[in-house]
Amino acid sequence: MFLTPKQEKVLNFIRKRVGERLPPTIREIGEDLGFKSTGTVRDYLKALMQKGLVRRMNNKSRSIELTQRASFNKIPIIGTIMAGKPNLAYEEIQGYVDADDLFLGRLGFDDVFALRVKGDSMIDAGILDGDVAIIKKRPDANNNDIVAALLDNNEVTLKRLRSKAGKFHLEAANANYPPIFEEFKVIGKLITVIRKY
Amino acid sequence: MFLTPKQEKVLNFIRKRVGERLPPTIREIGEDLGFKSTGTVRDYLKALMQKGLVRRMNNKSRSIELTQRASFNKIPIIGTIMAGKPNLAYEEIQGYVDADDLFLGRLGFDDVFALRVKGDSMIDAGILDGDVAIIKKRPDANNNDIVAALLDNNEVTLKRLRSKAGKFHLEAANANYPPIFEEFKVIGKLITVIRKY
């Protein structure tokens, strides 16, 4: 029991539109797929809803939503690098990564900001000069978390938070940098690192 | 000449809605901000359009679009880590990173896929076990690019592409791994690394 070819086409059109910008109206779907009746489109939507791929709100224009399962922003994980025999024709897809999720997750943007990393003090943690560090404010940072911290001299630095005998200090991930015991304030916690080549 | 506080509020509401799911209707904007007339909202939209922050289509529901400049998927770069005196109240924003851009750029999804990195063979390039590697197919890979390559034994590996005397081979970024001189086929080029904490 899965999608009929026509249902698949309707779903793909919705995916496309949702991905591009706006979810389509019922008539827009009909136009694209060559249906002359809105009723036809509604029949398809009903089917897709019953199969759990689509959600809608009553009397709201363009309120079609893709469920997790049907969501477009997914990148196939073909294999784990260094092992396995991935098939590039996407026939051996192991699962999906939600692109949005991968990036920011379900966080709002309000308490998230980015810092471009400069320097090599975290190089042993795989954080390189030029990387973008996504930081979440309102820190519930714990021991061993990598945090952005504000130092007394007004510098912001990315370091690992360590506690020793009940007291916190900061550690670089590079033997050339000594630990920091001076006063600091944690301003956020590292949640994601992104590097573009 | 920039935004009045009220205009800012309208823009922020639009940002929020666009980011969440659907661009709002004119009446939805009015409801949220306490305007009793659709005309009021249209006045604001007109102002935002004139300032180049918003685009719309005629007679299309929910067709409000944020322009590049006002786009929501932007994360402020407050400062460069390890230097500068960033103000967390977002008053010293140096620029913006487009979140979409940061992530995949304007690539389609067709020729992009993800691999989860396993192992430590690229650790000196700051690519750690568990990272997600975004790979672009149709490789125009050059010397020194990091590539996903298919080996003769059907394994896929992430390595740096090197040419020596007109011949290509693969190098790990970890002294414990010897270079690979056997046959291989480049299947894609590393364009982005993402790490979630």
Added chain:
DNA sequence: TGACATACCACACATTTGTGTGGTACCATA
């Protein structure tokens, strides 16, 4: 055969949504 799913259409109607005109009020600047 009956029941049920797929695969459509026509068409009326309700509701939502966008458009447009005209108005009031305040404040700054020329």
Added chain:
DNA sequence: TATGGTACCACACAAATGTGTGGTATGTCA
């Protein structure tokens, strides 16, 4: 004083959009 921007409202109307009923036709499964 006039002009123009900001900051609203009321209300009518048009257009887009969603809802719903009732059809036809085809095929499959029991």
